[in-house]
Amino acid sequence: xxxxxxxxxxxxxxxxxxxxxxxxxxxxxxxxxxxxxxxxxxxxxxxxxxxxxxxxxxxxxxxxxxxxxxxxxxxxxxxxxxxxxxxxxxxxxxxxxxxxxxxxxxxxxxxxxxxxxxxxxxxxxxxxxxxxxxxxxxxxxxxxxxxxxxxxxxxxxxxxxxxxxxxxxxxxxxxxxxxxxxxxxxxxxxxxxxxxxxxxxxxxxxxxxxxxxxxxxxxxxxxxxxxxxxxxxxxxxxxxxxxxxxxxxxxxxxxxxxxxxxxxxxxxxxxxxxxxx
Amino acid sequence: xxxxxxxxxxxxxxxxxxxxxxxxxxxxxxxxxxxxxxxxxxxxxxxxxxxxxxxxxxxxxxxxxxxxxxxxxxxxxxxxxxxxxxxxxxxxxxxxxxxxxxxxxxxxxxxxxxxxxxxxxxxxxxxxxxxxxxxxxxxxxxxxxxxxxxxxxxxxxxxxxxxxxxxxxxxxxxxxxxxxxxxxxxxxxxxxxxxxxxxxxxxxxxxxxxxxxxxxxxxxxxxxxxxxxxxxxxxxxxxxxxxxxxxxxxxxxxxxxxxxxxxxxxxxxxxxxxxxx
Numbered sequence: 261x262x263x264x265x266x267x268x269x270x271x272x273x274x275x276x277x278x279x280x281x282x283x284x285x286x287x288x289x290x291x292x293x294x295x296x297x298x299x300x301x302x303x304x305x306x307x308x309x310x311x312x313x314x315x316x317x318x319x320x321x322x323x324x325x326x327x328x329x330x331x332x333x334x335x336x337x338x339x340x341x342x343x344x345x346x347x348x349x350x351x352x353x354x355x356x357x358x359x360x361x362x363x364x365x366x367x368x369x370x371x372x373x374x375x376x377x378x379x380x381x382x383x384x385x386x387x388x389x390x391x392x393x394x395x396x397x398x399x400x401x402x403x404x405x406x407x408x409x410x411x412x413x414x415x416x417x418x419x420x421x422x423x424x425x426x427x428x429x430x431x432x433x434x435x436x437x438x439x440x441x442x443x444x445x446x447x448x449x450x451x452x453x454x455x456x457x458x459x460x461x462x463x464x465x466x467x468x469x470x471x472x473x474x475x476x477x478x479x480x481x482x483x484x485x486x487x488x489x490x491x492x493x494x495x496x497x498x499x500x501x502x503x504x505x506x507x508x509x510x511x512x513x514x515x516x517x518x519x520x521x522x523x524x525x526x527x528x529x530x531x532x533x534x535x536x537x
Numbered sequence: 538x539x540x541x542x543x544x545x546x547x548x549x550x551x552x553x554x555x556x557x558x559x560x561x562x563x564x565x566x567x568x569x570x571x572x573x574x575x576x577x578x579x580x581x582x583x584x585x586x587x588x589x590x591x592x593x594x595x596x597x598x599x600x601x602x603x604x605x606x607x608x609x610x611x612x613x614x615x616x617x618x619x620x621x622x623x624x625x626x627x628x629x630x631x632x633x634x635x636x637x638x639x640x641x642x643x644x645x646x647x648x649x650x651x652x653x654x655x656x657x658x659x660x661x662x663x664x665x666x667x668x669x670x671x672x673x674x675x676x677x678x679x680x681x682x683x684x685x686x687x688x689x690x691x692x693x694x695x696x697x698x699x700x701x702x703x704x705x706x707x708x709x710x711x712x713x714x715x716x717x718x719x720x721x722x723x724x725x726x727x728x729x730x731x732x733x734x735x736x737x738x739x740x741x742x743x744x745x746x747x748x749x750x751x752x753x754x755x756x757x758x759x760x761x762x763x764x765x766x767x768x769x770x771x772x773x774x775x776x777x778x779x780x781x782x783x784x785x786x787x788x789x790x791x792x793x794x795x796x797x798x799x800x801x802x803x804x805x806x807x808x809x810x811x812x813x814x
Contacts, residue, residue, distance in 0.1 A: 372765070372766035408723040408724075412751070413766075473649040473690040475689070475755060478686075478752060478754075489650070
């Protein structure tokens with residue numbers, strides 16, 4: 261199944277980290293002016309106004325708050341590290357509740373001294389630990405599989421199958437998956453596991469950007485959709501075949517784009533969304 | 538099964554790219570002096586002496602030539618590109634024969650304008666095309682799965698399962714796999730697919746180095762064994778459980794190490810080999 265063409269911006273969301281030089285207030289205003297309908301908020305962006313007022317600013321611009329990014333980083337070699345991570349995740353849940361975000365995206369973590377299996381075990385234990393707190397506040401948790409190039413230190417969840425398996429283990433309507441094409445486009449099981457994800461009710465979020473060739477930096481060289489090698493419409497087709505009806509969320513981390521004027525860059529994103537998502 | 542401890546250097550091979558500033562003659566002399574028994578030769582290193590004399594130099598130092606690196610890069614959007622790649626692979630086979638290397642390692646290629654499936658199809662077709670030429674000259678071809686961070690432009694073969702599947706499709710004693718811990722340490726099926734690889738007779742080469750956290754460059758920031766997060770002895774255990782009896786080959790690409798004195802760096806590699814492989 262191929263995706264139907266994008267005809268309007270009603271499902272376009274932008275992550276504030278995409279336009280990192282802008283404050284949350286400016287981002288909200290500029291997103292709304294560009295016709296964007298959803299916003300995901302980086303936790304750092306909450307500092308200026310606090311979560312509650314940040315939420316009011318977004319809603320005043322007519323934006324739907326899609327998620328708060330990010331929680332996670334559960335694996336640690338000692339109990340103190342684990343406890344600090346759980347505390348930080350509870351704080352993120354409080355912030356999401358105050359902001360009015362229904363979902364926290366989890367960058368689950370990995371520790372170079374731990375095996376990937378141990379890190380994954382600690383991730384499941386960590387999510388299970390904070391889950392009641394999230395449930396009580398009505399906040400969902402989205403496990404985001406990260407590209408294997410981050411397996412050493414950012415996430416031991418590197419395939420969609422692994423994230424789906426964790427959701428199976430945790431069995432809660434408050435635990436699901438954030439599927440990012442940047443992290444998963446190479447995954448040989450992507451179509452099959454996307455269908456499993458959606459049909460199991462796990463597909464909470466869909467993130468888009470592009471993979472530049474050659475990529476010059478492991479973290480901060482993501483490309484605007486259409487400027488890389490990812491077949492985004494094909495993956496969106498699978499996501500929609502799996503029943504997803506949420507936002508198509510643009511998340512671009514890019515030193516190059518952050519160094520320039522954010523307004524034409526945002527317009528490029530909107531144009532690329534119509535053509536290449 | 539865990540690997541038995543390394544007690545001597547009889548199975549230590551070093552890839553000349555590891556000590557890139559050295560000419561082949563110097564590398565061969567210094568490797569031999571350090572007690573290293575095997576050498577893999579980067580094609581660039583053949584330029585000074587030509588393949589035949591390069592082989593003589595290595596053998597005169599008592600080194601076993603393990604492989605020539607590299608062939609591959611089969612996928613292209615046009616026939617001219619494909620034909621040029623096939624010609625280049627035939628040249629590499631001639632060079633391996635002249636050098637006296639029994640194996641060519643294949644970095645199979647990927648093209649950002651082609652889907653990964655199409656690239657993989659072209660890889661299998663390309664290997665099938667040059668296979669008779671390799672067979673006639675007694676040269677084996679080793680498919681090296683590359684880390685998914687290279688899927689856009691260097692290789693569409695990113696898991697060991699994919700490489701094993703290609704070997705199944707090509708059904709030749711001259712087609713197998715080069716298994717590099719740097720590329721595959723994150724692979725969730727690594728143990729199972731290593732056993733399949735060895736037991737099917739596909740396991741032609743085993744490469745080691747380490748994954749630095751954080752990694753600062755996508756290509757040239759590999760670490761010496763023990764300086765990263767890969768459990769190399771565990772993977773070597775699987776490789777040996779699968780029946781592999783060949784060299785443990787060190788392949789480090791590192792701007793940092795290349796910028797310094799190569800002699801103490803080579804000694805560090807030898808010491809790390811005893812402790813961390």
